[in-house]
Structures are given as C-alpha cells and as structure tokens.
Amino acid sequence: MPGSKKTAYDFTNSPKVLANLKKLQETFGGNGRRLEVSDVLDNEGHQYVNLVQKGGGVLGVALVGYTYILEKMGIRFLRMAGTSAGAINTAMLAVIGKKQEEKSTRVLEAITNLNFFDLVDGHRMARWLIRRFITHKNYFNRVKIVALSIVSLFTLLLVGSLVFLVLGQEDEKYQIVSRPFIIALVIAMILIGELLHYIFKLFKKFKTSGHGINPGVFFYHWIEKQMRDNGVLNTPDLIAKASQPIPGLHLRHPHPQGLKDLSGDITLITSELVTQNKIEFPAMAGLFRHNGKDSLHPAGFVRASMSIPMFFESYFIKDIPCDHPDIRKKWKETFDENDPPSTARFVDGGILSNFPINIFYNPKVMVPRLPSFGIDLDDSAPEDKTKRASNWTMMGYFGRIFNTIRNYYDKDFQLKNRVYSRGVGTIALSEFNWLNFFVTDADKLAMFEKGAEAATQFLLHFNWQEYKNDRAFMQATIEGNKG
Secondary structure, three states: OOOOOOOHHHHHOOHHHHHHHHHHHHHHOHHHOOOOOOOEEOOOOOEEEEEEEOOOHHHHHHHHHHHHHHHHOOEEEEEEEEEOHHHHHHHHHHHOOOOOOOOHHHHHHHHHOOOHHHHOOOOHHHHHHHHHHHOOOOHHHHHHHHHHHHHHHHHHHHHHHHHHHHHHHHOOHHHHHHHHHHHHHHHHHHHHHHHHHHHHHHHHHHHHOOOEEEOOHHHHHHHHHHHHHOOOOOHHHHHHHHOOOOOOOEEOOOOOOOOOOOOOEEEEEEEEOOOOEEEEEOOOHHHOOOOHHHHOOHHHHHHHHOOOOEEEOOEEEOOOOOOOHHHHHHHHHHHOOOOOOOOEEEEEHHHOOOOOHHHHOOOOOOOOOOOEEEEEEEOOOHHHHOOOHHHOOHHHHHHHHHHHHHHHHHHHHHHHOHHHHHHEEEEEOOOOOOOOOOOOHHHHHHHHHHHHHHHHHHHHHOOHHHHHHHHHHHHHHHHHHHO
C-alpha cells in the first residue's frame, strides 16, 4: 500500500534482494553449501570470518543489506569491529542471539521500527534547519542559494532606498516610491539583526553543550534498550556475548595453530580528544575506570563512536580516578601517558580510523584460517571521484579534505598489506546523503538493496584459496625482510 510503513519483510522480500539471493543460490547452492570462504566452521556448516564495518551516518542501512546476504549464504562473524554507523551494526550483531544464528533480520527490524529523525534531538530551530537543509544531498548549494537570496534582497532594498532617496530630492514623486523601500529596508535590517542575535545565542548554547547540535540522548537510550532487550546490561555482558563459545567449532584442514586464539570479540572505535588518541572499546575501558568493565555501560561505547563532530555533542566520561595506580599503569602501558585525564571527551571514531581492518592482523599467523571481510561505504558523487580537481563540487571538495584525514591511517595499512583489500566489498551510495536523518523508508530500502547487491558481487568474485596464498606470501615476505 503506497505510503505505508515498510517492515523488515518488505526489505528481505524485495525483488532485487531475492534476485541476488537466487543468483548466489544457483551458483553455490542453498545456504552457500558449495561456497568456500573460510577454513573455520561450526557443526552446522557455517563458515566464520572476521568483519569490519565502515562508518557513514544513515548509510549504515546498507551495511545491514550486505551482512544479510552473507548470513543467508551461511557466513557468520567471529571477530567484529566497526566505527560510527559501523559500530552500531557491529554492536547489534554482537548482542543479538548466538554466534551461529542469523542476526541481520533482527537488526533490520530494529532499524525499520526506528524513526531516524528522532536521533536529531537538539533545539527545535536546529531540527528545522536540518530538515530544510542537511537532509538534502547538495545542502551546501542549498545554503548558498538561501544566503545569496538574503544578501541580494538586502542589497536591492538598500540600493533602491538610496537611489529613490536621492531622486526624491529633485522630484517629490520619487519620495512616494522611496518610503516603501526605506520601510522594507528597516524591517529587513531588524529581521536580519534578530536572526544574527538568535544565531549568536545558538552558538553560545552550542559551545556550552559540547559543541554539538544534538545531545544524542535519544540514541543512547535507544541502543541501551537494544542491548537490554538482548540481555546485555553491562560491559561484561557485551564481552561475553561477543566471545560466546561456538558449538562444534573446527577447521576444514589441519593448521599449525589449530583452534588456538580463535575466539570472538568486539571492537568499537572512537576518538578521544583530551589525549588525542584512538580508543578501542571495550578493550580499553580500564583506562577510564579501575573496574571499567563493570561501571561503564557499553551503550556509551557506541554513543562515543558515532559522535559526528558538530552534529552530535561530544560524549564524555567524567570523574576518571586518574590517580588510581591501576589507571596510571594502564595509561602508561597503552599510550606512554604519565598524566591521565580526569575527564575524557570523545567524538566519532572515523576521525582517526573509519575502517579499522588492521585490528585483525596477526603477524604470528603465516597461513590464515579465516579471512577478514570489510564493508566499505562510498557516497562520493561521480564528478568528485575524478582526479580533475576543477570538476569537484563544493561538497566533494570538503569531502576530500575530511576523507584524506580520516582514511589515511587505514589506507596506509591496506597499502602495506594489500591482500586485505581482497576481502573488502564496496557499496556505491552516491545518490544518498549520509547526514539525511529524515531519510524515507523508500531510501532505506534502496540502500539495503544496494548493500545486498554489493555483497552478492563480492561473493561471486571472492577466491578463498587465492586470499590464503597471497596472505601467506605477504607474511613470508615480511618475515624474510626482517631476516
């Protein structure tokens, strides 16, 4: 029915999604029984991979489409990592059900029941502006048009008032025309003055509220509820969920390391501004509480990871017992920091590491037992991908600046370890705006379908044997260079 709210069923039974599944099933059989992507399996035949998910605002819906296809083809996730939107999906996949179960449909249910614009929980004026401007793909152009319109109107009134005022000195009939111009100019000046005064007040509020438009309280409570509904009430619960034993875990072929160190975990990336460090939660919770795994709620880890600068307020951890011996020791060991902060301030993990696939690198393993899969989100417009800088849009220009900063660390790792790129699938999302929290159900469905299509193409072209051989060759080369 047109205009009706879409359910998870509408997503998973989309003709495009079903067509992609059919293509994979015809190639690899039902549940991917002829598909080979890993040497780590459980007693039900599921294959296990490590998974990293990139950040990208509302584009995270596409991540769910990608993981849905992977799960339908019998793939499950051992270790998981994510940043921002990728951290949200990573956390959801970790807390829902058991390791061997399909989870993406349940993640999808939570997303389809969520009104994304509720996440924009700031001042009503900010909500109005976001709805009018940022929700559009080319919001820089939209802001520019409005600003030019205001300046043009003011200039027209000012010039008209001056011209008719001068002409009125010589001919009284022009005085009649000048009066409306002057009155309109005065009204415009008052309105612009009030607008500037209001903007100044908003900026003062912006400064005192953590330099963010939205406090992010709604999101915190939403993700906390998702965790609570799945039995995760604290950090130990999250760790236990992520590392729960898998019945019948075994290797397809004998391996020198056997099943040693093959256990699940979760890593949520965020950026800490006071000490200027990349923080990996929950592993680094002990930096902020001497009993950090008990007293810090994992909903805060996800909230910290998705704190888009300016759009959301920073996330704070206050009253850090910075003089406690355990705290001081951990800061020294982790960051060589002798003076731990009493308050930590976090923003989006994508500032430092938006695609943390390096987390899964283990130099002790020569031949991998399972691959590291990554889901990349690419929302750059075609004209912004070209190397001809003169063709870039304003959004493309600022996007290049931001991406250069946030992607360099991860890109540097992939350039030095190119085999990891073999496990990365990219979802093309140029027609969507990552900050459009007023996204429609139709756009959510389209992004989900894009994710499903990207996962299908990835699986059709992924070669596990080549991945293993290249990874082994890469490690042998590294070891040889050391010698």
